[in-house]
Amino acid sequence: MCPEERRTFLRNGWFWLRLLALAALFYPLWRFLRFSTPRKPKLVKVDQNLLPGEVFLHPDFVLFRGDGGEVWAVSRTCTHLGCRLNYSVEGKLLICPCHASKFSRKGRRIAGPAREDLARLAVEKMGEKPEDGYIVRT
Numbered sequence: 001m002c003p004e005e006r007r008t009f010l011r012n013g014w015f016w017l018r019l020l021a022l023a024a025l026f027y028p029l030w031r032f033l034r035f036s037t038p039r040k041p042k043l044v045k046v047d048q049n050l051l052p053g054e055v056f057l058h059p060d061f062v063l064f065r066g067d068g069g070e071v072w073a074v075s076r077t078c079t080h081l082g083c084r085l086n087y088s089v090e091g092k093l094l095i096c097p098c099h100a101s102k103f104s105r106k107g108r109r110i111a112g113p114a115r116e117d118l119a120r121l122a123v124e125k126m127g128e129k130p131e132d133g134y135i136v137r138t
Contacts (some may be wrong), residue, residue: 045126047133055087060138061121062087062094064105073121073136074107080114094118 050065083098094103101112122137
C-alpha cells in the first residue's frame, strides 16, 4: 500500500468515525423528541337500558343492543379520513357524511372509500340488572 492510499484510507476512516460519534450523540435527543405517551382508555358510563334493537349515540361511539340481548359498541370515527359517522335508522347503517362510506351495525365496511372496518370497543355491564347501564372503554 503506497503512502497516498494509506492517507486516503485514514482520512476516510476519520470521517466515518466522526460521523458515527455524532450520530451516537444525537440519538438520545432524537428519541426524546419522538417520545409520546400512550393514550389512556376513557371510560364512559351509559346510564340507560337499551331495549332490543335500540341504539345509543355518543360522540365517540355507537352502542347497540341486538335482538338476542347482546350489547356491543363501535367507533364513530370513519376509517377513511376520520369524519364522525351518522346512524341511519331506516337502513340500519353507519354512514360517513364526508365521502359516503357505509358500515354495518357490527362495524363491517359495506361501501365507500374506507378500506377498514370500524374499531370495536369493549363494553361491560355495570350491574346485574339490565337497567344498571354499561361502561364503554374508548
